[in-house]
Amino acid sequence: MLEARNLRKSFGELVATDDVSLEFGREDGELVFIVGPNGAGKTTFVNLLTGFLSPDEGSIVLDGDDITAMSANERVDAGIARSFQVVKVFEEMTVRENLRTVVLTERGKTWSLFSMADGHDDVERTVDDLLSKFRLDDAADTVAEELPHGDRKLLDVAMSFGLDPDYLLLDEPTSGVSTREKEYVIETVVEVGREAGVTTVTIEHDMDIVTEYADRVVALHQGAVHGVGPPTMLETDDELRRLLLGVGE
Amino acid sequence: MPERVETDGETRYRFLGVEATRREAVALALGVVALFAVPDVTRLSDSLQLGVIHQGLLFGFAAVGLNLLLRHTKLTSFGHAAFFGTGAYATAVLAKYAGLQSVGLLLLGAIAAATVMAALIGALSLRHTGLYFALLTLAFGQLLYAIALGQSALGGSDGMPIRPGPANQPLLLGTTFEPAVYQILTYYLTVAVILVGLFVMYRITQSPFRNALDAIGQERTRARFIGLPVRRYVWAAFVISGVYGGVAGGLYAVVRQYVRPEGTLFFLRSGDILFMAILGGFRTLVGPLIGGVVLIFLQDVGQDVTQYYEFLTGVVLLVLVYGFPRGIVGSFRSGGVVSERLGQLRREPSAVADWARSAVRTTERKAVESLSSLRIILFGVD
Numbered sequence: 001m002l003e004a005r006n007l008r009k010s011f012g013e014l015v016a017t018d019d020v021s022l023e024f025g026r027e028d029g030e031l032v033f034i035v036g037p038n039g040a041g042k043t044t045f046v047n048l049l050t051g052f053l054s055p056d057e058g059s060i061v062l063d064g065d066d067i068t069a070m071s072a073n074e075r076v077d078a079g080i081a082r083s084f085q086v087v088k089v090f091e092e093m094t095v096r097e098n099l100r101t102v103v104l105t106e107r108g109k110t111w112s113l114f115s116m117a118d119g120h121d122d123v124e125r126t127v128d129d130l131l132s133k134f135r136l137d138d139a140a141d142t143v144a145e146e147l148p149h150g151d152r153k154l155l156d157v158a159m160s161f162g163l164d165p166d167y168l169l170l171d172e173p174t175s176g177v178s179t180r181e182k183e184y185v186i187e188t189v190v191e192v193g194r195e196a197g198v199t200t201v202t203i204e205h206d207m208d209i210v211t212e213y214a215d216r217v218v219a220l221h222q223g224a225v226h227g228v229g230p231p232t233m234l235e236t237d238d239e240l241r242r243l244l245l246g247v248g249e
Numbered sequence: 250m251p252e253r254v255e256t257d258g259e260t261r262y263r264f265l266g267v268e269a270t271r272r273e274a275v276a277l278a279l280g281v282v283a284l285f286a287v288p289d290v291t292r293l294s295d296s297l298q299l300g301v302i303h304q305g306l307l308f309g310f311a312a313v314g315l316n317l318l319l320r321h322t323k324l325t326s327f328g329h330a331a332f333f334g335t336g337a338y339a340t341a342v343l344a345k346y347a348g349l350q351s352v353g354l355l356l357l358g359a360i361a362a363a364t365v366m367a368a369l370i371g372a373l374s375l376r377h378t379g380l381y382f383a384l385l386t387l388a389f390g391q392l393l394y395a396i397a398l399g400q401s402a403l404g405g406s407d408g409m410p411i412r413p414g415p416a417n418q419p420l421l422l423g424t425t426f427e428p429a430v431y432q433i434l435t436y437y438l439t440v441a442v443i444l445v446g447l448f449v450m451y452r453i454t455q456s457p458f459r460n461a462l463d464a465i466g467q468e469r470t471r472a473r474f475i476g477l478p479v480r481r482y483v484w485a486a487f488v489i490s491g492v493y494g495g496v497a498g499g500l501y502a503v504v505r506q507y508v509r510p511e512g513t514l515f516f517l518r519s520g521d522i523l524f525m526a527i528l529g530g531f532r533t534l535v536g537p538l539i540g541g542v543v544l545i546f547l548q549d550v551g552q553d554v555t556q557y558y559e560f561l562t563g564v565v566l567l568v569l570v571y572g573f574p575r576g577i578v579g580s581f582r583s584g585g586v587v588s589e590r591l592g593q594l595r596r597e598p599s600a601v602a603d604w605a606r607s608a609v610r611t612t613e614r615k616a617v618e619s620l621s622s623l624r625i626i627l628f629g630v631d
Contacts (some may be wrong), residue, residue, distance in 0.1 A: 050474065072474055073473050090471065112456055159471075175417050
C-alpha cells in the first residue's frame with residue numbers, strides 16, 4: 001500500500017498540497033483517478049509521491065516503510081513509476097530503443113559495458129511484449145520525436161509500465177490526444193494495468209473516462225482533499241460538480 | 250574469422266562483436282592499413298611529417314574519449330586537456346623521480362593518475378550541467394595548468410624532460426634506440442593503443458551502458474524516473490573519457506620525451522580537443538581521431554604559411570559549422586552532406602549548376618544583410 005500522510009507543500013504563498021492523507025492499493029490493481037479543477041495541486045501531489053519534489057511536512061509510506069527521503073530513482077526501484085503530462089521520452093531513440101533502455105535499466109543491466117545492448121534475450125522478449133500490449137508494433141522502429149501524439153503518450157505510459165511497477169502514477173495520459181484516440185489510450189492503459197495487477201493512479205480531466213473506468217475517485221481542491229469515493233460521487237456531490245464543471249453557478 | 254549476418258536484407262559482417270556493412274568493413278580495413286603505412290608515406294613527402302600525424306593521433310585519441318561525454322550525455326567539457334596533461338606529467342614524474350624505465354609501467358602510471366584526477370574533477374563538476382559544467386571543467390583545467398606552471402619540481406614554464414633510460418637515451422623494452430627508430434617504434438605503439446582503445450570504445454557504445462548515457466543526454470528527468478542514478482552514470486562516463494585523455498597524454502610524454510604546461514595543460518588545448526571531435530564528426534566513433542590529425546596538420550601547415558595560423562583554423566571551423574555540421578566522417582556517411590551530394594551528382598550531373606546558383610544567392614543575401622546591419626549600426630537607419 002502506498003500512503004500519503006499529512007503531506008504539505010507550498011511554493012511561496014501558494015499552498016499546493018494542504019495536509020493530504022490518502023491511501024492507494026488497498027486492493028491490487030486498483031484504478032484510482034484524481035480529479036480537480038486547474039491549480040488543485042494534482043500534479044504537485046504526484047510529484048511528491050514520486051520524488052520529483054520533497055514535501056515540507058508529512059511523509060510517504062510504502063508497505064509500512066517511510067520512503068520520504070528516497071530519491072526519485074530509488075523510488076522507481078521500490079516499485080513506483082510515473083508518466084508525465086508533457087511527454088518525456090528519449091526523443092532520438094526509436095520506440096523499441098526507448099523500451100529497451102527502460103527494461104535494461106529495470107533489470108539492472110545498464111552497468112554492463114561490454115555486452116550488446118540488443119543481445120539480452122529476456123530483455124528483447126519483454127520489449128516485444130510491451131510493443132504488442134501497447135499496440136506500438138507498427139511504430140517500433142520509428143524515432144520517438146516523429147511519432148504521432150497519441151503514440152507518444154502510449155510510449156510514455158509503456159515506458160513507465162516497462163519498469164514493472166507495483167504503483168503507476170499517470171499525469172494526464174490523455175491530454176492533448178484527440179477524442180477518438182483518447183478512448184484507445186485509456187483502454188490500453190486500463191487493460192494492461194488490470195492484467196498485471198498494477199495499482200494505477202491517474203490524473204484525468206475527462207469526466208466520462210473517470211466515470212467509466214474508475215474504481216475510486218479522489219477529488220482535490222486548492223491543495224486539499226475535497227472528497228474520496230466511488231465514481232458516482234461525480235453525480236451526487238453538487239459542490240464537486242460546481243468545482244469541476246462550473247455547473248450551478 | 251568474420252561471420253556473415255543478414256539483417257533487413259543487408260549483408261553485415263560480425264567479428265569480435267564488431268558489426269559492419271561491407272562498405273564500413275572496407276573503410277575500416279583501409280583505415281588500419283593507412284595507420285600502419287603512415288611512417289612509410291611520410292618518408293616520401295616533405296610536407297607530411299610523422300611527428301605531426303603522430304601528435305594529431307594522440308590528441309585525436311583524447312578527443313575520442315571526450316566524445317563519449319559529448320555524443321551520449323551531451324555534456325561539453327572545456328577542460329579535457331587536464332587529463333591529457335595529468336597523463337603526461339604523471340609519466341614525466343614517474344620517470345624522473347621514481348626512476349621508472351618501462352614504457353608499459355609509465356603508461357599504467359598515466360592511466361592511474363588520470364583516473365584519479367577524472368574521478369575527482371568529475372565528482373566536483375558534475376553537480377552542474379550545461380554552461381556551469383563547462384565553466385567548472387575549464388576552471389579545474391586552468392588550476393592544474395597553474396600548478397604545473399608554478400611548481401619548480403615540475404619544471405615550471407620550462408616543463409620537464411623524460412629520460413627513462415641510462416645516459417638520457419629513450420628506452421623501449423629495456424633497449425635503447427636511435428631517435429629515428431624510436432620515433433617509428435613509438436608510433437606503432439600509439440597505433441596499437443589506438444586500435445585497442447577504439448575497439449573498447451566501440452564495444453562501450455554498443456552496450457547497455459550507452460543506452461543509459463543516451464537516456465541521460467536526451468531526457469535527463471525521464472532518465473531519473475526510469476530508475477537511473479544519473480550522476481553516477483555521468484561520472485563513470487567522465488572517468489572513462491578522462492582515462493582516454495590520460496593514455497594519450499602518457500604516450501605523448503613518452504614520444505616527445507618532454508612535457509610543457511603550454512603543450513599539454515593550457516586551456517586552448519582543451520579547446521583543440523573539443524574542436525577535433527566536432528571537426529571529425531562527434532556522432533561517429535573515429536571522427537574525433539581524424540579530426541585530431543586534420544587539425545594538428547592544419548595548425549602545422551598554417552604555421553609555415555603565416556604567423557596568423559589561427560585564422561586558418563578559424564575559417565575551417567566556420568566552414569564546418571555552416572556547411573558540414575556533421576563533421577568530416579559524418580558528412581561522408583550515408584545521410585551526410587557529402588554522400589548525399591555525391592549520390593545526386595551521379596544521378597544528375599547538372600545539379601552542380603544549381604548548387605553554384607544557390608551558393609551565390611546565399612552569399613548575396615548574407616552580404617546584403619550584413620551591409621544593412623552595418624548601415625544601421627553606423628548611421629542608425631537602414
